[in-house]
Amino acid sequence: MPYEVRAVITMKKDAPAEVQTVLVPDPGPGDVLVAVQACGVCHTDLHYREGAVSDDFPFLLGHEAAGTVEAVGPGVTDPQPGDSVVLAWRAPCGRCRACRRGRPWYCFDSSNAGRPMTLLDSTPLTPALGIGAFAEKTLVAAGQAVRVDPAARPEAAGLIGCGIMAGYGAVVHTGGVAYGDTVAVIGCGGVGDAAIAAASLAGARRVIAVDLDDAKLDAAIQFGATHCVNSRGTDPVAAVRELTDGYGADLVVDAVGRADTFEQGFAMRDLAGTFVQAGVPGPQARLELPLLDVFARGGAVKPSWYGDCLPSRDFPVLIDLYLSGKLDLGAFVTETIALDDVESAFDRMLQGKVLRSVVTL
Incomplete structure (x- = not known):
């Protein structure tokens, strides 16, 4: 039974980001349903809205996110419901030529959810970087949901999913x-x-x-x-x-x-x-x-590419650095906002007024 959730989408090139109700399906084999707690507003989301990444509109924006696993599909053993996770846009497939050569940080066929999220009229949505996390819930491949210490604040932890890890x-x-x-x-x-x-x-x-x-x-x-x-x-x-x-x-x-x-x-x-x-x-x-x-x-x-990272290895390390006080992830958070404020957050980002706006849910 699909879930009806509020989410930020963009329907066509240069169209403003808007909040609509979308349908998120139950997780299929290898998939994980995540209740999103926080998602950073990254410049890449703006690139999607501008049509600079592809023309596969409509897009479900947001990718720099942390949340809690709500359900898992058949065959998923890690993570499990209740786990705190940070979402990654690289989930090594284990099969491509990079993975077979022991270089999974270059994976050329990163895993994504097997079932599409859609508009209410069943139009498929393209999730930004295979995630689509400006939403109350999102569906990702199990390898994209990296378990982290639940002591980390979601609005800080989610930022390692893209910008912090890249730098x-x-x-x-x-x-x-x-x-x-x-x-x-x-x-x-x-x-x-x-x-x-x-x-x-x-x-x-x-x-x-x-x-x-x-x-x-x-x-x-x-x-x-x-x-x-x-x-x-x-x-x-x-x-x-x-x-x-x-x-x-x-x-x-x-x-x-x-x-x-x-x-x-x-x-x-x-x-x-x-x-x-x-x-x-x-x-x-x-x-x-x-x-x-x-x-x-x-x-x-x-x-x-994404800091040549391996999320399953690197995300927990950065979270540990944060919890030990060695890496101040909280200092990257300029403001917390609601889903309805994403479009205005793009403006503040372009004006250089914020380090990171973070949507909290």
Whole structure:
């Protein structure tokens, strides 16, 4: 018997997000029904609303979520009803070529729920990143529901489902930060501040925050930035070099995802340094670099997919860091809002007024 729940959807390209009643089916084989407790408003949800991800409208938005398992489908042994979970948009299939080669963090066929959620007229909904969690309940594959310590506040815990994991993993997994490294992070939103926190926890000698907004730079200090560069009136490449004894940073993370920030990050590395692109670029972004510079500077230039994470391994670790006071997930939560406020939260996000708005249910 399907459940009627309130949820945030977008019907067509650039249409405002709106709350409608949708139908969530009982879990089928391998599926899990989750009562959503909190879901962060991520820029990726806005990309869906704008049609920048695909044209598979209508979309059920929301993906950065925590909740409680209400029911499980046939064959599911983990998680179980009553478990506290954070939802992941990577659930390794175990069958694709990446999984078979022992690299499940690159899984090319991530699992999703087998039954669709729909509008009342039975129109299938496309859930954002296979989750669709701006809803009172959602249906996901069992591998997407990662058990975590129930002591973690849902509005903080849910953020590791996307932005926090993306930034943290970009430094720890993709970037391979080492104790004593110098690290520069371009863009001090949720992903960037998570990268800053990860670098600080890993023992980086200097952690340099780069942004256009002094307020964001001030906030970056609480996550572990040792130096700040406002690139609005300063050449960020020259500034980072000056702060790293003239060499450039060992690791640079671009948490913005524009062509100009890519070029800046590429240039502010030390020789043989690593550049990681963690920010998701828009579909029209284009890049032009002299190939000789790519060769001559050496090192590595890497995109980071979801922080190259393995949710079943990494989510509990980040929750433990949070509960021990080493990673202040609560500091990422600027405001808590209702389902009806998601569209206005997109506006505040675009204006740079929030680190994260979080829907609580």
